[in-house]
Amino acid sequence: MLRKVVASPPGWSAALRSRIPSPRRPLEEASLTRPAPPARRRIVRSSLSVTGVGLAAVFYCLSFTPSLLPRAWFLQGVVAGITASMGYALGAAVGALARRLHGPFHRRTVLIAWAMLAxxxxxxxxxxxxxxxxWQRDLRVRLGMQPVPEYDVARTVGxxxxxxxxxxxxxxxxxxxxxxxxxxxxxxxPQRAAYCAGTLVVAVLAYSAFDNLLIANLFTTVDRLAAVENSGTGNGVTVPASTLRSGGPRSLVAWDSLGRQGRAFVAGTPKVEELSTFAGRPAQEPIRVYAGLTSAETLHERAALVVKEMDRTGAFDRAVVAVITPTGTGWIDNRVPRSxxxxxxxxxxxxxxxxxxxxSFFAFMGDRSEVADAAxxxxxxxxxxxAMMPAGTRPRLLLFGESLGTYGMExxxxxxxxxxxxxxxxxxxxxxxxxxxxRALTLGRAPGSPIWDxxxxxxxxxxxxxxxxxxxxxxxxxxxxxxxxxxxxVVWWSWDLLWQKPQWLIGQRAPDVTPDMHWYPGITFWQISCDMVFSNQVPTGHGHSYRSETVDGWAALAPPPGWTTADSIRLRALLDG
Structure with missing residues (x-):
């Protein structure tokens, strides 16, 4: 029996023709249906990006290149992990852009790429x-530090x-x-608008959580702990019995108002016998004056209180008056006044x-104006x-600042x-x-002189x-x-390390900067940022550790009569002992 074939009208699409009932396709199957829901995507357990892994490996390796200071195994591990993550993010973004422009890559191409990476x-x-x-061993030798065990590399990888x-x-x-x-x-x-809006919503929520939950709580926790620390007193620190120190008898400043670092400062004065032995002649008892946060209501009232305390102790009758701008906690390295x-x-x-x-880090990032106003x-x-004193009777007026204190002075x-x-x-x-x-002095330096000197x-x-x-x-x-x-x-960190090679790595380098150090965009910035974490835990003369170097600084500025280089060497040995 011959079947009658009915031709489709011109212009009908294949999709519409497929919906016409036929003996082989029941009416129910040919009826219009809703689009199938999108397949579920694996995101958390999805495979790694081949370009991301490749760039992550490059960044991971570069994170082991040396910077200014040697790093402990756990710090190096964190640095390497974060650096590799930055490389993976960049590589994954490049891969996604390539797929967008080129289309999906052939499976064989991807397998070859994975084999090469493996x-x-x-x-x-x-x-x-x-x-x-x-590199780390050589850097430690260069800075006079003890080498670390070889097995630290395994802990670093972990x-x-x-x-x-x-x-x-x-x-x-x-x-x-x-x-x-x-x-x-x-x-x-629409779909594209939904993904853009979803990305924006998650980004805003993530930033808010990071800023309000992590950063705000971090500052709050640090503030609370620092307040508790400030109210305490260090071991061996006692109320001075001398009238020549703040917090002592007849002082205008209460002992309890000095804060932890202020109490350590006024109590750290060397004994007269020690001064006499070093000088080889009778010595005087030094004067130390300090005002804490609660010594007076405002900055200017505290400053006025310090001047009154100086008049009470006879400070302006001494040979030298030194004004010290402390670090964020109020800390003053005792080698500075002792020198x-x-x-x-x-x-x-x-x-x-x-x-x-x-x-200092939190004081610097929080409100830099505090140190400037106080100084x-x-x-x-x-x-x-x-300045009210006659010129011939004035003591030498010296100023000192370290780290954040230098910012206040300037x-x-x-x-x-x-x-x-x-x-x-x-x-x-x-x-x-x-x-x-x-910065102004460094930029205006004499031609040919290095930025580090x-x-x-x-x-x-x-x-x-x-x-x-x-x-x-x-x-x-x-x-x-x-x-x-x-x-x-602390001196050499800057934002432009992200994109620009610093001048202290161009041309002649300082003697203790390793020749194996090179600049890499983004990575060097991150390494120098991490160096600041333990910059004080290195020998004197390196990192942010100055200590007895103040002796040579004072000797260059205002040495007492008859002071010699041998005296500087002898005093530095005493302070470092």
């Missing part, structure tokens, strides 16, 4: 682990893999949240004032009282010229990258990356001395 990555990682161990895995899991959970949010939004907006007290056989008056109880208030009050005067004229001498140790005067011929300002350089200065004495260790990350 062959190359293990060899490359082993080589850089070996090189990294050698810490790096754990860090990378945690960051990858967090990233995929955020991606899963974005996908879920997009599925909800697809009901009301002056030993040099002048106790004929000194050292004064300072607390402006915060937070560590301006104290230095201004002391200088005003000092902001007080504003320009290099005013800093030079502000006192008889100013000693600044480890200036921060934000210091405006330091610049020469500035127009003003009596001296820079030194090694304190011993200050012992044989030619010409008039400087009025301002900067001590900046060539391996101090």
């Amino acid at each position: 062959a190359v990555i293990p060899v490359m990682v082993v080589i850089f682990l070996w090189l990294g161990t050698r 810490a790096s893999l754990l860090t990378f895995g945690m960051l990858l899991l967090i990233a995929r959970l955020l991606r899963l949240s974005t996908y879920g949010c997009a599925l909800l939004l697809r009901r009301v907006v 002056l007290e030993y040099m002048y056989a106790g004929d000194t008056a050292l004064v300072s004032m607390q402006y915060s109880y937070l560590p 301006e208030a104290l230095i201004g009050a002391v200088r005003a009282r000092w 902001m007080t005067f504003g320009t290099p010229e005013r800093l030079v004229d502000g006192a008889d001498g100013a000693l600044l140790l480890g200036p921060t990258f934000a210091n405006p005067t330091h 610049p020469t500035y011929p127009d003003l009596p300002v001296e820079f030194a990356d090694d304190a011993a350089e200050l012992r044989d200065l030619a010409g008039p004495r400087p009025r301002v001395v900067y001590l900046q260790n060539a391996t101090d990350p």
Whole structure:
């Protein structure tokens, strides 16, 4: 029996023709149906990106290249894990862009790429682990530190893999949240708009959680712990029995108001017998004046209280008056005041004032104006009282700042010229990258002088990356001395390390900067940032550790009569002992 074939009308599509009932396809199957839901995507358990893994391996290896300071195994592990995560994110983004422009790659191409990575990555990682161990050992020798055990490399690898895995899991959970949010939004907006909106929503929520939960709680926790720390008293610190120290008998400043660091400062004065033995002549009892956060209501009231305390103790009758701008917690390295007290056989008056109880990093990131306002208030009050004295009877007025304290000093005067004229001498140790005067002097240095040891011929300002350089200065004495260790990350950190090779890695390098260090975009910035974490835990003269180097700084600025280089060496040995 012949079947009658009915031709489809012109213009009908194949999809419409397929919906016509036929003996082989029942009417129910041919009826219009809703589009099938999209297949479920595996996000958290999805396979790794081949381009991401490749770039992660490159970044991982580069993280073992040396920087300014050696790193402990756990810090190196965290650095390597985070650096590899940054490389994976960049590589995955490049791969996604390539697929968008080119389309999906052939499965065989992907398998070949994985095979190549499997062959190359293990060899490359082993080589850089070996090189990294050698670089760290050489860097420790260069800085005079003890070598670490060879098995630390295994712990480093473990810490790096754990860090990378945690960051990858967090990233995929955020991606899963974005996908879920997009599925909800697809009901009301087109697919592309849904994914854009989902990405934006998750990004805002993640940033809010990071800022409000992590950062805010971190600052709150640090503030609470620092407040508790500030209310305590260090071991062996007792109320002074001398009337020449704040917190002691007849003092205008209450002992309990000094704070932990203020109490340590006034109680750390050397004994008269010790000063006499070193000087070889009878010594005086030194004067130390300090005002804590609760010593008075405002900064200017605390500064005025310090001046009154100086008048009470007879500070302006001494040979030297030194105004010290402390770090964030109010801490003052006791080698700084002791170096002056030993040099002048106790004929000194050292004064300072607390402006915060937070560590310098948090004080710097939180509100930098606090140290600037405090330094301006104290230095201004002391200088005003000092300027009222006849020129021939004034004591030497010296200024000192370390780290964040240097920033406060520079902001007080504003320009290099005013800093030079502000006192008889100013000693600044480890200036921060934000210091405006330091930056102006560095940029205006004499042609040919390196950035780590610049020469500035127009003003009596001296820079030194090694304190011993200050012992044989030619010409008039400087009025301002900067001590900046060539391996101090606090000095050399800057935002432009992200995209620009620093000048201290161009041309001649400082003696303690390893020649194996090279600049890599983003990675060097991250390494120097991590160097700051333990920059104080290195020998004197390296990192952010200055300690007894202040002796050479004071000797260059304002030595007592008859002071010699041998005396500086002897005093440094005493302070470091």
